[in-house]
Amino acid sequence: MTPLFSRLLLACLLLPAAEAAAQTAAPAPLSGSMVLYTSQLEPDAAQTVDAFRQRNPGVQVDWIRGGTNQIMPRLRAEIAAGSPRPDVLLLADSLTFETLKAEGRLRPSPEVDRGATPADRHDPDGTYFGTKLITTGIVANLRAPFMPRVWADLLDPRARNMTAMPSPAVSGAAAIHVLTLAQAPGLGWDYLTKLTQTGMQPRGGNGAVMQAVASGERAFGIIIDYLPIREAARGAPVRFIFPEDGVSAITEPAAILSTAHNPQAAIAFLSFLLSREGQELASRQGFLPADPSVAPPAGFPEPASIRVLPLDARRAQAESEESLRRFGALVGQ
Amino acid sequence: MSASNFFRVRSGFALVWLLLVGAVPLGRLLAEVVWSASPLDDPAIFHAALRSLALAGGVTAIATGLGVALAALLLLRRLPGRRPLLFGAILPLLVPPQVMALAVAQAAGPASPLLLAVGLAPPMGAANPAYGPGAMMLVLGVQSAPLVLLAIAALVRRLPDEAIMAARSLGCTPGGAFRRIAWPLLLPGVVAGAGLTWVAALGNFGVAASLGIPGRWPVLTVLLWQRLGAGGPQALAQAAGLAVVLAGLALPGLLAQIFATRARPLHHGRVFTPLPIRGGAAVAGGIAAYLALVLGLPLLSLAATALVPALGVAPNLDTLTARHFLTALAPGAQTARAITVSFGLSAGAAVVLALASLPVALALRARPVRIAAAIADLPQALPGAVTAVAAILVVLPWGGALYGSIWLIGLAYLTRFHALALRPVAAVAARLDPRLDFAARGMAAGLWWRARAVWLPPLTPALVAGGLVVTLLAVNEVTVSSLLIGPGAVTLGTLVFNLQDAGLAPLAAATSLLALGLVAALMAAATLAGRGLPAGTLPWRP
Numbered sequence: 001m002t003p004l005f006s007r008l009l010l011a012c013l014l015l016p017a018a019e020a021a022a023q024t025a026a027p028a029p030l031s032g033s034m035v036l037y038t039s040q041l042e043p044d045a046a047q048t049v050d051a052f053r054q055r056n057p058g059v060q061v062d063w064i065r066g067g068t069n070q071i072m073p074r075l076r077a078e079i080a081a082g083s084p085r086p087d088v089l090l091l092a093d094s095l096t097f098e099t100l101k102a103e104g105r106l107r108p109s110p111e112v113d114r115g116a117t118p119a120d121r122h123d124p125d126g127t128y129f130g131t132k133l134i135t136t137g138i139v140a141n142l143r144a145p146f147m148p149r150v151w152a153d154l155l156d157p158r159a160r161n162m163t164a165m166p167s168p169a170v171s172g173a174a175a176i177h178v179l180t181l182a183q184a185p186g187l188g189w190d191y192l193t194k195l196t197q198t199g200m201q202p203r204g205g206n207g208a209v210m211q212a213v214a215s216g217e218r219a220f221g222i223i224i225d226y227l228p229i230r231e232a233a234r235g236a237p238v239r240f241i242f243p244e245d246g247v248s249a250i251t252e253p254a255a256i257l258s259t260a261h262n263p264q265a266a267i268a269f270l271s272f273l274l275s276r277e278g279q280e281l282a283s284r285q286g287f288l289p290a291d292p293s294v295a296p297p298a299g300f301p302e303p304a305s306i307r308v309l310p311l312d313a314r315r316a317q318a319e320s321e322e323s324l325r326r327f328g329a330l331v332g333q
Numbered sequence: 334m335s336a337s338n339f340f341r342v343r344s345g346f347a348l349v350w351l352l353l354v355g356a357v358p359l360g361r362l363l364a365e366v367v368w369s370a371s372p373l374d375d376p377a378i379f380h381a382a383l384r385s386l387a388l389a390g391g392v393t394a395i396a397t398g399l400g401v402a403l404a405a406l407l408l409l410r411r412l413p414g415r416r417p418l419l420f421g422a423i424l425p426l427l428v429p430p431q432v433m434a435l436a437v438a439q440a441a442g443p444a445s446p447l448l449l450a451v452g453l454a455p456p457m458g459a460a461n462p463a464y465g466p467g468a469m470m471l472v473l474g475v476q477s478a479p480l481v482l483l484a485i486a487a488l489v490r491r492l493p494d495e496a497i498m499a500a501r502s503l504g505c506t507p508g509g510a511f512r513r514i515a516w517p518l519l520l521p522g523v524v525a526g527a528g529l530t531w532v533a534a535l536g537n538f539g540v541a542a543s544l545g546i547p548g549r550w551p552v553l554t555v556l557l558w559q560r561l562g563a564g565g566p567q568a569l570a571q572a573a574g575l576a577v578v579l580a581g582l583a584l585p586g587l588l589a590q591i592f593a594t595r596a597r598p599l600h601h602g603r604v605f606t607p608l609p610i611r612g613g614a615a616v617a618g619g620i621a622a623y624l625a626l627v628l629g630l631p632l633l634s635l636a637a638t639a640l641v642p643a644l645g646v647a648p649n650l651d652t653l654t655a656r657h658f659l660t661a662l663a664p665g666a667q668t669a670r671a672i673t674v675s676f677g678l679s680a681g682a683a684v685v686l687a688l689a690s691l692p693v694a695l696a697l698r699a700r701p702v703r704i705a706a707a708i709a710d711l712p713q714a715l716p717g718a719v720t721a722v723a724a725i726l727v728v729l730p731w732g733g734a735l736y737g738s739i740w741l742i743g744l745a746y747l748t749r750f751h752a753l754a755l756r757p758v759a760a761v762a763a764r765l766d767p768r769l770d771f772a773a774r775g776m777a778a779g780l781w782w783r784a785r786a787v788w789l790p791p792l793t794p795a796l797v798a799g800g801l802v803v804t805l806l807a808v809n810e811v812t813v814s815s816l817l818i819g820p821g822a823v824t825l826g827t828l829v830f831n832l833q834d835a836g837l838a839p840l841a842a843a844t845s846l847l848a849l850g851l852v853a854a855l856m857a858a859a860t861l862a863g864r865g866l867p868a869g870t871l872p873w874r875p
Contacts, residue, residue: 035820041835042667043660050665062821065831073564078736085737085820141645143457162458203547207836214645215444216457235652236643 031058034265037075038090039068039172039252041207041227044285048090051281052272059265067205068092068172079105087260088269090131092172093250095179095317097128100255107256107263113271115279117290121251130251131273133288135306136177137247139210139228142237144219150245151187154195154220161199164209164218168324171205173224173250178327179316180248184309187245189326196330214238224250229299230286242301246309251290347696348705350689354751355709358723365726366577369570373578377556382578385535385553388469389582392534395474397527400481403620404519407482408489409511410610412617421624423873426479427852428631429809430472431539431830432845436631437472438463438544439638439838446637447630449647464548469541473534475627480533481526483872488522488597492605507608521593528589535583536716538812539826543833553579554812557718561816569725572816576722580715587714632849639842657843667823668844672851674739675825679807682746683800686754690799691784691792693755694762706755713752717812720749724817737819745813750806754799761795794863798871801859805872808855809848825851 038045042065049061066074068091078084084105091097100106106127114122114129121130138148145158154163168175181187206224213221213228214236221228225247228240254273256266272278279291286297296303316323406412407419425433440447442461448454462468492515500510538554545555557575561568610616641647642654661668696702712720724745728735735741765788773783811826818827825848832841856873863871 037820042832042837043663043840046660046663046665046667050663053665064818064820064823065835070562073562073568077564077568081736083734141457201549205835208547208834209836211444211644211836211838214643215442215461216454216645217443217459217461219457231643234643235646237645 032262033060035086036063037086067170087266090254093176107258115274128253128255135225135247135249138241139221139223162219164212165202165222167202177248180311226286246307249308344696344699347693351705351709354748361726362723365573371570371574381553381556389534391470392473396477396530399478404485411607423479434540434543436635440634444645446648477530480529484526485522494603494605521596525593528586531586576719635842657839661843671825671828679804683803687796687800690755690758694758710752712748721813721816739822750803757795757799
């Protein structure tokens with residue numbers, strides 16, 4: 001008997017037993033409905049929810065999407081009215097979750113299966129979990145007058161009135177980007193002030209920036225990485241650039257609210273996001289997965305080679321409101 | 334049950350129903366404004382109000398001009414292909430505004446697949462000319478022109494044919510006869526159409542948001558949406574204040590409609606027949622070209638946007654893809670859900686409203702019922718945001734249970750569209766001979782038999798027509814639901830707007846085309862179901 005054949009035979013004999021064992025060990029199938037508030041774009045959120053439901057057909061997932069800073073006021077209003085609706089939040093950045101955690105709004109969930117994701121992506125207290133790595137860099141239209149290499153290139157006179165940026169009032173990634181650049185040595189408020197003097201008008205979310213640059217209304221955009229990389233692969237006339245001086249980054253964390261109506265389904269949802277299957281889905285959707293053993297999507301450089309600008313989270317959280325107001329004043333909003 | 338007792342029950346039901354859909358929400362809104370006294374001296378509100386007025390003025394001017402011109406050519410003259418042209422002239426009204434706005438924005442910008450295909454796309458960095466007040470007025474003006482046309486059409490049926498023939502036999506040219514006899518009698522129709530247009534433009538959210546937000550020209554409806562979305566303890570009070578300001582600005586439109594109803598001519602004689610026109614074929618060709626421009630071009634632009642793999646790619650045979658349609662219809666996508674939600678809500682509201690219209694229309698002779706009905710007419714005549722904010726306030730005591738659920742949207746639809754369902758039924762009921770009912774009762778016929786034998790035969794077409802109009806308008810509605818959506822309760826109109834707002838234009842275009850298909854299917858079903866209806870009950874068969 002060849003070794004391969006014997007191994008196959010062994011597998012055939014063992015598989016049914018393993019399957020039976022898995023069945024007896026598996027908990028009762030989940031049911032009920034679960035509400036998700038997310039900042040993922042519509043088709044990505046639909047795919048994520050659908051993939052989860054294929055594993056858990058008994059769970060009905062109702063969801064709504066919006067920019068992180070559009071979802072948060074809604075959640076705040078619901079909390080004020082005494083009945084927050086979501087079970088799960090899947091939003092852009094950890095600062096938002098830190099704030100909610102400090103208010104006791106997040107449920108510590110040690111039950112969540114973190115799969116092979118590294119521990120430093122998650123809250124040490126287990127209230128929120130980073131699901132991927134999303135960086136903010138520069139997108140350029142292929143017809144752009146030049147290709148920027150560093151952030152300062154956007155101050156070039158040829159980029160005047162040519163740069164789009166998502167509004168920090170909508171996008172969590174954009175808010176983190178402003179806070180990160182404000183802290184970055186060599187850039188800081190000096191750079192941000194000059195940038196706002198180039199006629200830049202932050203508007204909408206990252207999708208709107210993608211549309212403005214792909215359509216040629218603007219030549220350059222400050223944007224999260226996966227949209228332009230994914231659209232370029234489909235033929236959009238754009239290129240994503242990781243500036244040499246570094247990108248800002250968010251982890252798109254997920255968390256369960258302390259007021260969740262269906263914590264069991266919520267735990268299963270988070271476990272799915274961090275599972276190999278969930279991470280592979282994220283990679284297929286064009287995100288850099290949190291799990292380093294899952295291959296990054298095509299079009300990304302080696303993840304270790306991406307230079308991420310550091311962010312002092314504690315300082316950023318303390319200064320967040322004041323800094324964003326200052327930035328808003330600079331762009332006249 | 335004795336007869337007088339029954340009348341009391343029927344009037345009682347009608348009164349309670351009308352108060353629920355009319356006076357209660359509007360009263361709650363006013364109470365909120367009086368109680369909370371939210372300050373309205375914010376300059377942003379003042380500027381938005383000025384923009385709203387400018388928009389409504391511009392739209393009314395454009396729509397009235399177009400509507401009168403179309404009426405003069407299509408209703409008063411005999412043109413080759415008159416029926417299909419008339420049908421086409423009504424259609425812009427049934428294209429959802431947010432879809433039209435998306436189509437125009439996609440057709441005009443530097444990434445316009447149409448312009449790219451012919452190599453005429455504007456240079457890099459050029460602003461999209463669709464983003465701004467001019468394009469907003471033009472889009473809404475073209476879309477509202479059918480309102481004016483329809484308001485005139487309702488009066489053309491009452492033109493005294495004898496008088497026009499007499500004028501003609503005295504040597505008057507057709508134009509002269511129309512100028513001296515027809516147009517003075519049609520004026521109330523023009524005024525009514527202009528009034529409707531004023532309110533529609535003021536209350537519009539789809540175009541105002543899709544073109545006004547990128548163009549940095551926010552009007553009141555957009556400001557209200559933003560303030561409500563921004564949350565905070567003051568949001569609702571502010572929204573209520575803005576809704577009342579919006580209602581106040583709508584007053585001229587409301588007054589125009591009231592004046593027009595009073596001045597409506599009554600005519601019982603020969604039905605007016607259109608007169609021939611010299612060069613009719615050329616005129617018909619001109620109208621067909623106009624319709625092809627305002628209907629065909631946006632449709633083509635939507636298709637081109639929906640079929641390219643990514644924005645900025647020129648459409649040709651190699652690049653065409655059905656990917657965005659597949660994404661829109663993928664399992665888990667909101668599109669199917671949104672279609673179900675919108676269709677369920679609009680059809681549900683239509684059925685409830687039609688059922689309620691029967692007893693209400695029969696009870697309209699009682700004075701208190703008439704007053705309550707006049708108040709319940711207001712939500713239809715005022716901008717949609719007024720209804721939405723009022724609905725939130727009414728369900729506030731139940732807090733999160735109803736807010737963000739489809740039930741709240743459904744309740745708002747009942748208030749918003751009640752008048753549309755009641756109007757045709759009331760018109761027929763007013764002409765019912767009460768002696769028939771007395772006779773039936775004299776023969777001891779019960780409620781069920783009297784409904785079957787006396788009321789339903791004459792009223793059924795009107796009930797159906799009212800329900801159809803409600804379904805068609807509610808299924809793509811965005812002004813009310815954009816303020817009320819929640820998880821699992823996203824309507825089709827809001828979905829299209831959200832997709833576009835998120836920068837997913839190709840997906841938004843694909844979804845729009847699916848929505849247009851739904852409207853077309855509903856129209857076909859309505860045409861089949863409404864073959865026996867009198868002229869004018871289905872809007873596209875004036």
